Amino acid sequence: xxxxxxxxxxxxxxxxxxxxxxxxxxxxxxxxxxxxxxxxxxxxxxxxxxxxxxxxxxxxxxxxxxxxxxxxxxxxxxxxxxxxxxxxxxxxxxxxxxxxxxxxxxxxxxxxxxxxxxxxxxxxxxxxxxxxxxxxxxxxxxxxxxxxxxxxxxxxxxxxxxxxxxxxxxxxxxxxxxxxxxxxxxxxxxxxxxxxxxxxxxxxxxxxxxxxxxxxxxxxxxxxxxxxxxxxxxxxxxxxxxxxxxxxxxxxxxxxxxxxxxxxxxxxxxxxxxxxxxxxxxxxxxxxxxxxxxxxxxxxxxxxxxxxxxxxxxxxxxxxxxxxxxxxxxxxxxxxxxxxxxxxxxxxxxxxxxxxxxxxxxxxxxxxxxxxxxxxxxxxxxxxxxxxxxxxxxxxxxxxxxxxxxxxxxx
Numbered sequence: 001x002x003x004x005x006x007x008x009x010x011x012x013x014x015x016x017x018x019x020x021x022x023x024x025x026x027x028x029x030x031x032x033x034x035x036x037x038x039x040x041x042x043x044x045x046x047x048x049x050x051x052x053x054x055x056x057x058x059x060x061x062x063x064x065x066x067x068x069x070x071x072x073x074x075x076x077x078x079x080x081x082x083x084x085x086x087x088x089x090x091x092x093x094x095x096x097x098x099x100x101x102x103x104x105x106x107x108x109x110x111x112x113x114x115x116x117x118x119x120x121x122x123x124x125x126x127x128x129x130x131x132x133x134x135x136x137x138x139x140x141x142x143x144x145x146x147x148x149x150x151x152x153x154x155x156x157x158x159x160x161x162x163x164x165x166x167x168x169x170x171x172x173x174x175x176x177x178x179x180x181x182x183x184x185x186x187x188x189x190x191x192x193x194x195x196x197x198x199x200x201x202x203x204x205x206x207x208x209x210x211x212x213x214x215x216x217x218x219x220x221x222x223x224x225x226x227x228x229x230x231x232x233x234x235x236x237x238x239x240x241x242x243x244x245x246x247x248x249x250x251x252x253x254x255x256x257x258x259x260x261x262x263x264x265x266x267x268x269x270x271x272x273x274x275x276x277x278x279x280x281x282x283x284x285x286x287x288x289x290x291x292x293x294x295x296x297x298x299x300x301x302x303x304x305x306x307x308x309x310x311x312x313x314x315x316x317x318x319x320x321x322x323x324x325x326x327x328x329x330x331x332x333x334x335x336x337x338x339x340x341x342x343x344x345x346x347x348x349x350x351x352x353x354x355x356x357x358x359x360x361x362x363x364x365x366x367x368x369x370x371x372x373x374x375x376x377x378x379x380x381x382x383x384x385x386x387x388x389x390x391x392x393x394x395x396x397x398x399x400x401x402x403x404x405x406x407x408x409x410x411x
Contacts, residue, residue, distance in 0.1 A: 001242065001243075001244065001363055001364055002320075002363070005037055005279060006038070006281060006389075010249065012322065012324070013361055015033055015281065015387045016391035017390070017391045017392050018391075018392075018394050020283060021322050021359060022360060023283075024283055027134060027385060029283050030301055030302040030408055031383050031400075032285050032370050032384045032385065033387070034066065034279055035386075036279075036281075036389050037074075037367070037387070038278065038282070039072065039073070040389065041077055042275045043073060043271075043275050044076070046238065046269065047077070047169050049250070049252040049255040050251065051233060053263065053267045055255070055267040055268070055304055056079060056266070056267070057078050057079065057269055057271065058079035058100070058101075058169070059073045059081065059270070061083075061345030062081075062083050063367040063371070064369070065090050066397055066398065067093065068397040069386070069397075070090060070096070071094045072097045075095070076208055079101060079102065080094070080096045080100065081097060081101075081104060081270040082101055083104055083105040085111065085231075085343075088112075088116060088121060089268065092178060099120070100122055102122060102125060102270065103123065104125040104127075104151065104201075105127070106128070110244055112266070114299060117138045120208070123197060123233070125151050127151045129183060132148075135148070135190075135192070135193060136191070136192050136193055141368075145192045146192060146194065147194045147196055147197075149193065149196070149199045149202070150176060150199065151195070151200070152174055152180055152198055152200050152218075153175060154175060154202065154214070154218040154219060156313065156336065164275075167393045172178065175199075183195070196229060198231070198232055199233040200216065200219050201233075202215050202233060204236060204237055204250070207248060209258075212258070213261070216232070219232065221397070231253075231268060233267075233270065234268070236269070237353070238254060238271050238273075238274040239360040240367070241364070242277075242318070242364050244318075250272070273368070277367035278363075279366045280367070281361045282362040282365040282382075283302075283359065283360070284301055284302035284355060284361075284362065285300065285357065286358040287353065287356060289356065297335055298335070299332050300337070302338055302345075303338040303345065304336055304340065304342065304375050305381075307345065308372040310345050311342040311371075317346070317364055319345070321360055328353055329351060330350070330353055331349065332349060334349055334351070336408060337377075338376060345362065368396055370384055375401070379403035380402055380405060381400075383399050
């Protein structure tokens with residue numbers, strides 16, 4: 001969606017003060033483009049909304065782990081939420097203090113846990129009873145302790161896409177109430193673990209605050225007997241608007257709803273999408289158009305290898321031309337070049353008439369773009385370009401891959 005950073009000016013699409021076409025002329029397509037200014041504005045909005053709860057914001061690196069973005073967020077005061085050893089490595093490289101890093105994930109390897117313990121990561125969120133034993137052993141070997149939060153699965157169905165809901169009983173995430181009670185009642189078996197928090201992320205792109213409140217109430221009942229738990233990590237889930245007609249709760253709505261319940265706890269929040277999604281674009285060129293079977297297809301040089309979300313769960317992204325001009329609109333399917341039927345970016349979309357060589361942008365594409373990209377069909381991954389915080393300068397933050405990169409690790 002268009003906003004203060006991604007907007008039209010004199011019928012040309014801009015990213016802050018830079019015409020997007022200026023970048024394309026020097027870098028080519030496809031490309032990822034991010035406004036650091038917009039990302040920091042979004043971070044500030046969430047931080048300020050939760051200030052009354054003393055909320056500590058940990059940006060979820062899985063949404064977009066570009067180092068330039070991580071550095072900007074860390075400099076602005078954010079911590080980082082990580083789900084792998086690789087993300088911890090990048091967070092540290094970006095300058096994040098170890099105590100400001102949260103390590104979550106349903107299947108942490110022993111090597112990743114060792115790396116987290118060695119670097120004294122601030123929180124490790126446990127999702128399996130066996131993790132307690134592994135972390136206890138690793139910390140004991142180093143004469144350390146580890147601060148732990150237990151991820152609770154409250155069996156709550158969130159108002160979101162089924163494939164990104166994580167808090168219901170059929171999901172792989174979290175621990176049951178009985179499992180959490182068992183761990184807390186056997187704390188003496190894990191002398192190096194300081195179990196001080198509870199984690200209740202129930203899904204992404206939440207359509208209302210109701211499921212979050214239900215999960216929080218269930219959590220408070222569960223932890224009431226265990227007074228050592230003074231931190232509640234509510235995860236992410238703050239939604240981003242992908243369609244103009246969507247009516248979604250903003251960060252202030254979530255903070256206001258939670259205030260009566262969490263005022264006496266330390267609160268952690270882990271937004272990712274809501275910080276970077278609408279600060280990013282995928283820019284593409286039209287390769288061809290064609291008609292058959294009563295449909296018109298617009299074929300781009302960008303597809304599921306660059307933006308997996310539409311193929312993965314029918315996600316919607318607005319598509320706009322880089323140069324806005326008068327003319328007729330037509331209903332088209334926008335597809336990519338990958339040899340898969342699911343390589344479709346938009347179905348039956350009303351767009352201005354497009355021709356080969358035209359440039360378009362897929363909006364709200366800053367989250368789950370490059371991090372989900374692949375080299376399927378031996379397609380090198382595009383560059384990541386950032387417009388800096390001044391809004392006036394831009395740079396290639398990660399270069400375009402080459403065919404040589406494709407075989408760099410082969411023999």
